[in-house]
Amino acid sequence: MRKKILITGGAGFIGLxxxxxxxxxxxxxxxxxxxxxxxxxxxxxxxxxxxxxEHDLTTPVPDGLLADDFAEVYHLAAVVxxxxxxxxxxxxxxxxxxxxxxxxxxxxxxxxxTLCFASSSEAYAGSVEAGxxxxxxxxxVPLMVPDLTVxxxxxxxxxxxxxxxxxxYARTHGFALRMVRFHNVYGPRMGYxxxxxxxxxxxxxxVDPFEIHGADQxxxxxHVDDAVDAITALTALPTKEPxxxxxxxxxxxxxxxxxxxxxxxxxxxxxxxxVHPAPPLSPARRLPDLSRLRELTGYSPAVPLSEGLRRxxxxxxxxxxxxxxxxxxxxxx
Numbered sequence: 001m002r003k004k005i006l007i008t009g010g011a012g013f014i015g016l017x018x019x020x021x022x023x024x025x026x027x028x029x030x031x032x033x034x035x036x037x038x039x040x041x042x043x044x045x046x047x048x049x050x051x052x053x054e055h056d057l058t059t060p061v062p063d064g065l066l067a068d069d070f071a072e073v074y075h076l077a078a079v080v081x082x083x084x085x086x087x088x089x090x091x092x093x094x095x096x097x098x099x100x101x102x103x104x105x106x107x108x109x110x111x112x113x114t115l116c117f118a119s120s121s122e123a124y125a126g127s128v129e130a131g132x133x134x135x136x137x138x139x140x141v142p143l144m145v146p147d148l149t150v151x152x153x154x155x156x157x158x159x160x161x162x163x164x165x166x167x168x169y170a171r172t173h174g175f176a177l178r179m180v181r182f183h184n185v186y187g188p189r190m191g192y193x194x195x196x197x198x199x200x201x202x203x204x205x206x207v208d209p210f211e212i213h214g215a216d217q218x219x220x221x222x223h224v225d226d227a228v229d230a231i232t233a234l235t236a237l238p239t240k241e242p243x244x245x246x247x248x249x250x251x252x253x254x255x256x257x258x259x260x261x262x263x264x265x266x267x268x269x270x271x272x273x274x275v276h277p278a279p280p281l282s283p284a285r286r287l288p289d290l291s292r293l294r295e296l297t298g299y300s301p302a303v304p305l306s307e308g309l310r311r312x313x314x315x316x317x318x319x320x321x322x323x324x325x326x327x328x329x330x331x332x333x
Contacts, residue, residue, distance in 0.1 A: 002027045006070045009077030011037025013190040017224045057099035061106035072235050074116045075103050081193030089154035096158035104169040114176040116235045117166045121183045122156035125283050136289040139244045152281045176240045180231050183248025183288045187224030188315030199263045200316045208271035214278030215257035218285045222249040223303035233297040246288035249301040266313040
């Protein structure tokens with residue numbers, strides 16, 4: 001009998017990649033309101049075998065809208081992206097908190113299901129900035145929001161709150177819980193709110209000179225295929241103990257300046273570089289400790305950055321932004 005899974009934010013970035021993978025062996029239902037997800041040919045190609053339910057999770061789930069026999073639920077619906085956090089922190093807070101509360105209220109009525117909640121490395125970014133968490137960063141560091149006056153804090157706070165909500169509901173209702181802190185997940189169809197597609201889009205627009213903010217900062221980027229491998233393996237684990245696990249790539253840490261040059265090479269364009277300071281609260285270094293993920297699942301990133309950038313650049317070159325589209329934005333900071 002095929003396992004039934006639900007993916008909230010299923011028309012978004014990670015959601016669609018997860019759905020495409022899971023559809024081969026599972027009965028998949030996507031939940032999305034298309035305020036951020038993309039209705040495009042890639043989504044259409046999945047529908048039929050994959051069910052799509054449209055609903056805005058900032059309102060409660062109506063009785064009877066969804067089945068009650070899902071084995072796994074992946075809660076990926078969220079507002080993400082530095083630009084969105086800076087420009088519209090109210091929306092980030094309202095959407096991310098309400099969608100999680102309403103999803104949990106509905107999920108608590110299921111029997112025997114496992115919930116996978118998409119958190120983010122932004123949950124501990126303030127702790128690193130304050131010097132109370134080291135890099136590489138594990139899961140069990142203290143969490144803090146260093147400056148509530150900075151709009152960007154809205155996203156990290158929403159993920160800290162989401163983790164607490166999930167833990168509280170899991171303890172009260174006794175369901176299995178996985179919380180995954182995504183670290184710089186990238187790949188085809190990820191929208192335009194993150195550094196790699198922003199670099200690609202500006203190259204496609206032939207911007208010259210090419211601005212780089214925070215060129216001396218470092219990140220380690222995780223291809224979406226590796227992220228999907230990790231979260232499906234974690235969710236399939238039989239333990240009912242709540243698990244908080246970093247998901248990312250700890251093997252290819254790179255300077256943002258060098259990332260830009262790698263994207264230049266992949267796109268075959270090499271404009272002059274114009275370096276600017278990093279925006280407020282942007283961490284100087286982000287690198288996950290993946291010891292727990294490896295211990296639990298045997299995980300090892302399979303897609304090297306050079307190959308992942310090639311695939312991503314190729315997709316964006318073949319799928320230019322349509323101003324009528326809503327960019328697909330999945331979880332991941």
